Amino acid sequence: MTTSETTGNRSATGNMFVLFGFLIREGNLLRSPVLAFAVLASFTRSGMIYAINTIAAGASLALGNVALLAGCIAATLTFSHLARVASFRLVETTRRRLRMQLSRKLLNARAGFLARNDHGKVYSIVTQEVNEISHASVNFIESLEAALLIAFCIPYLFYLSWPSGLATLAAVGIGGIGYLVAQAPAQASAERASRTEWVFFDRVNDVLRGYKELRLRQARKAALQSDIDDVATRERSLKLVAERYYSLGQVIAQGAMMGLLCMIVVGLPLFAGTETSTVLQILTIVLLTYGPIETVLGNLSSFSRAAVSKYLIDQLERDLANDAETRASGPVADRTAFRSIELKGVTTVLSSTTAAGGDESFTVGPLDLTLTPGEVVFICGGNGAGKSTLLSVLTGLRHPDGGAILLDGTPVAEADAPAYRSLFSAVFSEFHLFNRLYGLTEAECDALPAHLADLDIDHRVGIDDGKFSTLALSTGQRRRLALSVALAEKRPIIVLDEFAADQDPVRRALFYDVLVPQMARDGHLVIAVTHDEHCFDKCDRLIRMEAGRIVSDTRQKRAERQAG
Template sequence: MAGHNDSETSGSDQGNSGLGSLFAFLIRDGNLMRSPVLAYAVLASVTRSGMIYAINTLAGAAAIATGDVLLLLAAIASTLTFSHLARVASFRLVETTKRRLRTELSRRLLDARADFLSRRDHGKVYSIVTHEVNQISYASVNFIQSLEAALVIAFCIPYIFYLSWPSGVATLGAVVIGAIGYLLAQTPAQASAERASRTEWTFFDRVNDVLRGYKELRLRRARRDGLQADIVDAASRERELKVTAERFFSLGQTVAQGAMMGLLCLIVVGLPLFAGTPTETVLQVLTVVLLTYGPVETVMGNLASFSRAAVARRLIAGLEKDLIAEAETDAATTGPAAPPARFSRIELRGVTATLSEAPPEGATAPADDERFTVGPLDLVLEPGEVVFISGGNGAGKSTLISLLTGLRRPEGGEILRDGQPVTPANLQDYRDLFSAVFSEFHLFSRLYGLDEAEQTKVPPHLAELDLAHRVRIENGAFSTLALSTGQKRRLALSVALAEARPIIVLDEFAADQDPVRRKLFYDVLVPQMARDGHLVIAVTHDEHCFDKCDRLIRMEAGRILADTRQPGAAHAMADAASGA
């Protein structure tokens, strides 16, 4: 399945998504080309090279010349100035890259299909949007530092060749040995780092279990201990993998440091003994090497962070690839949404959907006998009706609601609005017909999407639903969400009523309500919504209230067993309620 592919890294993937991909991203998409940081880095490396040259000139001169002193002071001042500017610009670049990546990923998440998000591992998404984004963002700073250091090295190696060609060969050899050591350590280090990141996803999932299941965890110590054991195991495996990755990174860096130390020994001891290099030249070469030792350390030290960032880039690219593949075709539409139009008829013709538990990573797809098919469903709905849907657990009620609201794509059949098929091109217009309070609903702290006129409708509904004494609207947000489950569900209904959409879907709304509020729901709210012209679709198990709807749909094993019409029932209740 597309949602569980997760762009797992294969050998070919790693070949295509290494440091080259990372650097291409940083240059092309990381705002490097639009930032002055590159210019500052180049200027800082040029002035640092000028400083090295000025020091050697003064050291080798018979007498100190004013011009050489001024050149050295100017080079030092310029190096410090440009380095400072580069650091500030680099920090700004980090935050810009982080903001862009996070907003881009959040936009793609918002644009993805609902059924794709429902089966997504949330721990993976949290980890990528936080930890992996941080890794790749800070790589831009390391890239600038390494670029500045590499330019200094590139300027100084020819100078060393000019001073003493044996020293130049030795310096070049040390750099090559250090690079080989890094390259040999990179592959196992990256593999361990990527496994550590994937293990961290499991850790985030378990933390999510703690936050969402805190009640159940406190009712059974064994359950709490079992979850804690899983958390400890995930954290321990992540630690071991990160230590292994760091061991390889450190090994590569140690090889580079050893090469540089060997170079220093060779310059101090080997050049005078074997090459007969004059002491003055040895000192000049040693000065250059010592002043470039810091840049070499910077480059070699940053290689490990580049490897981690390359892993992060690969994981981010994998998530982006899945999100792009699962994006809804109309998701790129921008601009204010038009108010939902009315409808005269919604029809489901032979609609089917197949449900199956997603297989774990690397496992095969479930067998046909492990799949559950809902449908084919044939249904016609019209404005002003009150439709109750009943059935046992697993009968397909929630899937029918997902199909009807356009949150799930049917695998067979079609949905028509006023005789026209609902397609990806007009899917959002179709969804805009609906307001809903799902069985597993999410209550936002702010009134997102509600215009000023709709927000003014919320307080009267709060009073009607007996919530005005607990919740207020302050600057477009609820004053509190510290409510019981039943109160939160009524709060969600107040928002749905304020939206005044043509269709209101309520999935097990009365299940969390006390008898007084349940009576209010069935005897007052539902008839009032029908009298206002809404199509009301309610999933309910309250058999004693089945006579309070216009139609009763019974489902079993994914099929509609009966669609019983009771003409005028809900409207008669509405009239009676208004008369009273």
């Protein structure tokens, strides 16, 4: 992969400027005390160097010079301490802002975004890349303090000996050029290493989520382990390549500084005729600024890594912005009732990549369907018939590519989706249980224990301080727990995708004969995907789907169904 392929239109140097602008903007450096502390620390350290040289040149311990030296040392230590504490605060503030910003954008993205993107990529960016940038903010303050000290001392070097000032500028310049030479290939390798790390996180996710399947087949377990080893090895190799380039830049910088010291100790007396006392003064300045110069040049590799992280975060944020839901202009109130939901000519195009590398699409629809409160609607059909896509469109998780959804006769625009979705509670085939009762009102929390009892799950799970006592349950128990939350929400529409598939015969009968009729009597529209043909007579409407179309919509009188 070439540099242009990995960094897109942004150059390596451009990445750095973007990073610095971000650190200054997000850290509020122009108003933060950390900048003042860094300036004062550099100024007092310069004063310390001046005091040392003054005492050495005068060969006397004048009280004023000694007091100046002691005061500068004390002030330097104090301001350096304050700058480090403020820098740590800046690190945590930057990390918190980035994580909050990314999590907010993830929550505001369309539901299909995470369905299409690898979770390892998102997890790595929100954790690893954010950490890289937040740590760079400390290095930024350190480098700023060191650069200010160098800026204060170089004029002093020119005052003592203009060749020494030129030599110092040349050493810093050579070190900077060495870094620039190594920066572009180093950033390219670092970015490829980060992308490889995304794959590693995906493989870890496979280990955590597929632990049962892995233990049933040793060959699968060994193959996954081999893949993890391969990914980890590739990541290591790419990071080593990046580090070689970063190290090359630092070696050039260190060589320039060593040459500077040799020039001062040997070159100035031999070729410039500089007096020994002046050479000692110059040497004192260079030795006391040697560390800060190394800090500035050494931190360039840290900034380069952080620039790659910022580039990857920016890419994710652009993707999230392009896939963000259209937001309503004002606050959205939940809908508590509806008269009808109508699908008119709704179509949805599903795209996928074939084994040969080509693209293929599958169209669900056009779908025409009208739903009203109090109905029990069963949906059946083979795999790939479009049932799950229908549920995604119907619940507002996916905006249709064609046609319209009408709520009480009014088309549902994308900006109306949050209010429209508030009509639904759902237990999808692939559902997620939160251990905390996020978003539930006090009344809903109070109603939850009764639903736990109705679903025969209260002996396994309790509620303590707004969270479930355990989620270590069987699949069927977890599904009943999810339904208890859905019932407690008292939404007008309840969607259940293959709910009875994981239940034993007794609880399956409880679902079809007790729970579903009770939900309908309570005024809920119940929409259930099911393959239990022997229970098809327990619904008001049976919708069959094939090849993305509704092929039949059979209605039976509710009284007949209840009598049956």
